Amino acid sequence: MSAPETALAGTGVAGATTVHANLTAAGLYAHALRRGEGRLSADGAFMAVTGVHTGRSVQDKFVVDDPEVHEQIWWGKINQPMAPEKFGGLAAKVRTWLGARPELFTEDLYAGADPAHRIRVRLVTTNAWHALFARNMFIRPPREELAGFTPDFTILHAPEYEADPAVDGCRTSTCIALSFAAKTILIAGTSYAGEIKKSIFTVMNWLLPEKGVLPMHCSANLGKGGDTALFFGLSGTGKTTLSSDPERSLIGDDEHGWSDSGVFNFEGGCYAKVIRLSREAEPQIWDASHRFGAVLENVVGDERGNLDLNDGSLTENTRSCYPLEFIPNTVKGGKAGLPKNVVMLTADAFGVLPPISKLSAAQAMYHFLSGYTARVAGTEKGLGKEPQATFSTCFGAPFLPRHPEVYGKLLEELIKRHGADCWLVNTGWSGGAYGVGQRMSIQHTRALLRAALDGSLAQVEFVTDPFFGLQIPKSVPGIPAEVLNPREAWADKAAYDRTAKELVSRFEANFESFSGGVSEAVLAAAIRAAA
CATH class of the missing domain: 3.40.449.10 (Phosphoenolpyruvate Carboxykinase, domain 1)
Structure with missing residues (x-):
């Protein structure tokens, strides 16, 4: 006191x-329990319910x-x-x-x-x-x-x-x-x-x-060779999951700055979405959420505090907040060098984007300003059965007080000045849209990302996707060919073509508001319907 x-x-x-x-955490626990603000999980995490507002x-x-x-x-x-x-x-x-x-x-x-x-x-x-x-x-x-x-x-x-x-x-x-x-x-x-x-x-x-520093809604990690990677993405695209990689050290899971000196975390903790969290697929987040010191928001448990992470009865937006040191392999000090790879994540519920594609600098700018993902029923109130395309500029529109072009030009300058390989990764659906296709295998996504980050993927042969102009790898060891090329994963090829054209039209309509404030190279890289 x-x-x-x-x-x-x-x-x-x-x-x-x-x-x-x-x-300290112990002191705050004592007062929170005394005041009836929540209860403990069986593992000692603090469980709070936020009432009407769950987002x-x-x-x-x-x-x-x-x-x-x-x-x-x-x-x-x-x-x-x-x-x-x-x-x-x-x-x-x-x-x-x-x-x-x-x-x-x-x-x-x-x-x-x-x-x-x-x-x-x-x-x-x-x-x-x-x-x-x-x-x-x-x-x-x-x-x-x-x-x-x-x-x-x-x-x-x-x-x-x-x-x-x-x-x-x-x-x-x-x-x-x-x-x-x-x-x-x-x-x-x-x-x-x-x-x-x-x-x-x-x-x-x-x-x-x-x-001259770019603030970013992204996670970041560091390879054993000292290579920094950034992961841009909206909620539900896998930003936290994919950056919490046992083979790499975590810098942070959500908010960073990129200066001419390198990358630095804004935060000292993680705020992970834990609905249907799997211990097998995400052991680091699981362990961090099942211990003293973590704060669990709107997570359901039984009378003994045993958690049911599959229960979304309070909200699909269940959360776990824990200090960075709860993750075993973090970068001490929260700082690292300049990025070698920039990854943009999308959860495409239409099922037409490839699991990974290589972007030129101009395409990276385009996808940064577009900030595309898709939402499906259950993630927000009012969503129907069909997926809804969502474009959140710079992958963080709700948090941008300045005009988007300010952040876009900063990214463009930093990429040009320091160089980085850029990738678009789809963590959404394959073989069909939501309700027909399957969610991308996290094992496939991790394998493709590791190949991108270690430099081996940049050496393979690429083909150009006819709808989105993306460079898709023809073959990657351990990854089925039909997974790499999304059209091949669809049983109904005509349905794929119709769905891809529909998403192209949505990209085109969204980008109209930016077309006057970007370079000719970015305009040329924009996704457009075939003439």
Whole structure:
């Protein structure tokens, strides 16, 4: 326990009589259990249920329209404007509400493993388990650095507070509002812990481009030969799974920066999706999720805490949050050299993209700006039986405060300056669309990735796919030929052709908004319907 005025310095929160500052995992466990915030699994993980919100509330996210940032923000459905006076009024009410709680929890943490590009974050929250989540997720400073800790950004986390849409300038009683001018984030009306993590990712996406550093929604790992690999991908494409490779060392599973010095993790932990997690296929994530210190969100267990990872009754978006050190082979310090391979992951539920293809630099730019994957029934409310194509620019549109071209040009410059082999990997379906075909074998995906990362795949003969212009390897040892060429895996070739043409048209329509801001080479690499 810390003196309130010290633990809350710089936050604007006052009045709380008990503030638990920078507690260890054991201390936060004790308070969370005392307060009835959740329960223990049979293996000692902390199990929390987040109620109505089991994912991010995208429609309730706002960026404050301060004059000094107005021209640089990518305004729209992702970054909805909030008037500065509305933010000021809501912030004052949240601070008063937090100060009136009987006890608060604070954590002082870093975002960014590279000291040249890190920020200091102070979280103020009402719940011990949310403090534990943040402690797992971000980088914990050495104890000696906490005494003089001054935050660059503050998160005021009030999950039980309900905003008033009629007064506060928000849509519902839930509000996630970020002010770059005030360096303050308000999170109200939602217990989903991912909002804490992604709010700081948004901050890093704002700050780093001005320093010539590319912030990336990607995982990263390091080979025994010192080769760094990046894995871009949206939720459900295998970003965490494929980067947690026993044969390579994990740098991080979700958020990184790429500077002229190399790659660095933004975080100190992992936030893995665990619905239908298999111990055989993903032993590292399994082990990390079945131990003291992990935080499990909306994971179902029996009365003794034995987990049922196949149970999606609360949500398909079940999550495990754990410190990076729970993975046995991690890169100490969270930094590595310049990338040798850039992998873009897609879970194609239409079943028409190859399991792996080699991209030119221009194609890599195109697929980075496209950010394609597909969602299927069960992953989100309102989805029907047919897969839905999803395009999330830069593989992270919900977290981009600046215009996408800012990030695209940075990637283009870094690839040109430092060189990297680029790959598109489909972890989705083969032999037919969702409901007809089969999910790609993770064993095949891992084998193809390892061949790409060790350089051997770049040496094989490639053929050009007629629909998407992708370079597909003709043969890879241990991989059936019909797996490599997606059309050959379909029993009904005419159905494949129709489905491929449909997806081509969706790529074409999505890219229209970017066509005016990219180079001629990228325009030439764009996927288009045959004339």
